[in-house]
Amino acid sequence: MDKMGASRPLPNVPKDSLSAAIEAISVSTELVEEELKPYLDTVLNVAIERKKGLSEQVVESGILPVLAQILRRKSMLTTHTARLVAELARDAPVREQCFETGIVSALVTLLLSQDQDLLLHVSQAIARICYDSNLQQERFLRLGAVPRLVSVLLQHTENEALLSSCLLALCNLADMGEEDGSMLSWEEGAYFGEGERVFRGTSRYSFGFSSAVTVVRLKQWTNGQYSVAVEVLQRCSTMVWGAKNGHQNGHRLPNFAHLGSCPKLYKVIKCSVKNIPRNRNLRAAVLHTLL
Incomplete structure (x- = not known):
């Protein structure tokens, strides 16, 4: 870096x-x-x-x-x-x-x-x-x-x-941020639509079965006009969710030895909406402004 x-x-x-x-x-x-x-x-x-x-x-x-x-x-x-x-x-x-x-x-x-x-x-x-x-x-x-x-x-x-x-x-x-962002590593994600840029920030050091992922989306609506969406997602193993459900249903908890190879499940845990026109449909829109 x-x-x-x-x-x-x-x-x-x-x-x-x-x-x-x-x-x-x-x-x-x-x-x-x-x-x-x-x-x-x-x-x-x-x-x-x-x-x-x-x-x-x-x-x-x-x-x-x-x-x-x-x-x-x-x-x-x-x-x-x-x-x-x-x-x-x-x-x-x-x-x-x-x-x-x-x-x-x-x-x-x-x-x-x-x-x-x-x-x-x-x-x-x-x-x-x-x-x-x-x-x-x-x-x-x-x-x-x-x-x-x-x-x-x-x-x-x-x-x-x-x-x-x-x-x-x-x-x-x-x-929706942190006082010191030095622990976050950012990368640009795939494009999901014209005029959209997506950046994902993940912790450089993850512990346990889950970690937070910060997603910033920039969406260009008209010439020079952008909306900024910020989401904080909780990323955890599907086996953790299965273990939780199994415990509630009285089933035996699974072995977590192969946790690292399991697919991930994303769950939105926090979002904020500010200054977005009412006709815009964004799940976690935060800021709307004119460049």
Whole structure:
């Protein structure tokens, strides 16, 4: 898989330099880009290490609006700052402040970029900010994040890291994803109709007799108009279902020694419907938008 943009630990810095770096960023209007970058590096390094209390310190310091301004400038620090925001967005205190500080709108604007490295960090940040938050999901929807994510996804399907990040962001916007999608492996499925693209995400590590499968369907209805359907399916062995039924009927349970060779049975366990015209007939439609 493409490792572009993967988190790489930066050189260690003295512990007391974090406060100095945050203070310097908070008054960054007095600094040129070359002077600001080392301070961003310092905070990024600590964020990658997941230092306890960092998110609260970042929120209290007031640097989030500054980071939003840097993102909007589209300078040599834009990609670097987007990566920092994506790392900080792992923690709830930061996620909760991203809309009010202007970071959400800045991220949506950056989805128009053609820089794949930047798009990777931006989509990661969006996926984390809207995870398990209906309020943040609605905010991103109103700002038009979905059509832009779909556009990025369709333009860069060869970039596996970016593809995975965009798909996770769409799942989280539908409130059907995960905080960290690194455990999911995505592949494009067969076409079932003209203008339809299907992507399936499965866990890289499956345990027991069942596993979850996430399915994202993109359906083009008219020129540039797409619906996005997200489903989470439970995949389990038919022998498990047979064992359950046999137990209920008083029959002896079968031997599971050959479970791995059995055919699979799919069962829908969760779906969501939002913003789909009533005349559309989708089993698990989630988002409808205009590209």
